[in-house]
Amino acid sequence: MNPLAETPSMSVTPGTRQEDSLLSRDARTVTVWSDIGCPWATLALHTVHAAAERRGTELLVDHRVFPLELFNSQSTPKPIIDAEVVAIGAKVPALGWRLWSAPEYTYPVSTLPAMEAVQAAKAPEVGGLRASDQLDTALRHAFYAQGRCISIVPEILAVAEECPLVDEKALASAVERGEGRAAVYRDWAVARSPRVQGSPHLFTAAGVDVHNPGADFRWTADPNEGGFPDFHAYSADWAEGVLDSVTAQE
Known part of the structure; x- marks a missing residue:
């Protein structure tokens, strides 16, 4: 199973009362299931954040974990990520991505610690939901744009120090206690259900239900056998619908 290479889809279903395990019941919050090591998820998050900034909308994101390495029983192969980074980075240069330039032995083998x-950053004493989103954004930038090893705690905490909303000392203490580990495995249990189709999958309480929106691409062959992502086009229009969904509740 390789959820990272799944065919993108997009749908919007009527608003229904969902379980807290699937999405936030806060009508102003976008729940995003993803893996930090998934370039498509990072593209989607960049798109919705950029749209919110243009509109002057305060965006609340509840990050849920779709752990690719647990699904696949291996770290996501670097050649697959490299191919996707090239395809996505060429189509959306505003991301500022670049191919891994640090020594190969420093390449992250796991994104679970990040x-x-x-x-863990969702805890009020660390910063809460906004701090969690700020840290997620910063960790993705550190990986895709700066070539930093976000597998190791010292680097994660160094990134956290750059996040004004995150109490780095409280986060360090939470990480030391293993806070966040149970949440990852709880999310994995939910992510194995058919409701979460892959990384990324976005939900809102008003009924938005979109998997890898805006991306028109296909793999030329199995990515594990030398295939390449043929990225035809990307539309950011979907983000407006997501923002309309949450701002309509204000």
Whole structure:
């Protein structure tokens, strides 16, 4: 199973009362299931954040974990990520991505520690939901644009120090206690259900239900056998619908 290479889809379903395990019941919040090591998820998050900034909308994102390495029983292969970074970075240069330029031995073998930290940052004493989103954004930038090893706690905490909303000392203490680990595994249990189709999948309480929106691409062959992502086009229009969904509740 390789959820990172799944075919993108997009749908909007009528608003229904969902379980808290699937999405936030806060009508102003966008719940995003993803893996930090998924370039498509990072593109989607960049798109919705940029749209919110243009509109002057305060965006609340509740990050849930779709842990690719647990699904696949291996770290996501670097050649797959490299191919997607090239395809996406060429189509959306505003991302500022670049191919891994640090020594190969420093390449992150796991994104679980980073995602655990993002979950731990949701605690009020660390910063809460906005701090968690700020940390997630910063960790993605550190990986895709700066070539930093976000597998190791010292680097994660160094990134956290750059986030004004995150109490780095409280986060360090939470990480030391293993806070966030249980949340990752709880999310994995939910992510294995058919409701979450892959990374990324976005939900809102008003009924938005979109998997990898805006991207028109296909793999030329199995990515594990030398295939390439043929990225035809990207539309950011979907983000307006997501923002309309949450701002209509204000």
